[in-house]
Amino acid sequence: MTEQIGFAVAAAGSVLFGIIQWNWQKNNSISIEKIMNEIQAGTDKQTVSKEAYQYGKYLLDVDDQNLQDAESLYEKIKELDIQLIRWKESERLIQQQKGQIVSRVEEQMKQYPFLSHVDLSSWLSLYHACKNAQRIAKEIEKQKMKLTQLRGLDNDFHQGLASFFRKMNWGSDNSEKKRR
Numbered sequence: 764m765t766e767q768i769g770f771a772v773a774a775a776g777s778v779l780f781g782i783i784q785w786n787w788q789k790n791n792s793i794s795i796e797k798i799m800n801e802i803q804a805g806t807d808k809q810t811v812s813k814e815a816y817q818y819g820k821y822l823l824d825v826d827d828q829n830l831q832d833a834e835s836l837y838e839k840i841k842e843l844d845i846q847l848i849r850w851k852e853s854e855r856l857i858q859q860q861k862g863q864i865v866s867r868v869e870e871q872m873k874q875y876p877f878l879s880h881v882d883l884s885s886w887l888s889l890y891h892a893c894k895n896a897q898r899i900a901k902e903i904e905k906q907k908m909k910l911t912q913l914r915g916l917d918n919d920f921h922q923g924l925a926s927f928f929r930k931m932n933w934g935s936d937n938s939e940k941k942r943r
Contacts, residue, residue, distance in 0.1 A: 770847065778840050785833045792826040795819055 799819055811819075872879045881889055 781833045781836045788826045788829045
């Protein structure tokens with residue numbers, strides 16, 4: 764957070780410095796251009812030496828370069844401001860996701876109190892173990908249902924067999940006694 768504040772202060776300082784420099788150079792440029800225009804128009808009665816003229820031209824070129832540099836710095840500051848806005852948005856989204864995760868963890872802990880005694884990093888393996896146990900329990904239930912059905916079929920078969928033996932008088936009493 765302190766880095767962001769420092770970055771923002773540096774960006775604002777750079778913008779302020781650029782604006783001050785641009786204004787100072789603009790005022791100097793206007794003054795020099797005024798002098799140069801008077802010289803070229805011949806309204807100035809003073810004679811300007813060639814060196815002074817060249818120096819004035821040099822100052823105008825420096826002024827133009829400074830203006831270009833200031834514009835370049837201003838563009839960089841705008842890019843950095845945009846990047847800062849993106850980083851802040853990313854940070855906000857991360858904090859929002861973190862909050863959602865924390866609330867989901869708390870919700871799960873309320874729903875399943877035993878989870879408060881389990882390390883958060885173990886939740887995934889616990890979840891898969893529970894899912895596997897649930898699958899095994901369903902499979903056991905299916906097998907129990909099949910066993911019940913088979914016992915029912917077995918009972919039906921034995922009753923049918925006993926009935927057959929009774930009809931045939933083959934001593935179904937022995938088969939019933941053996942079965943018990």
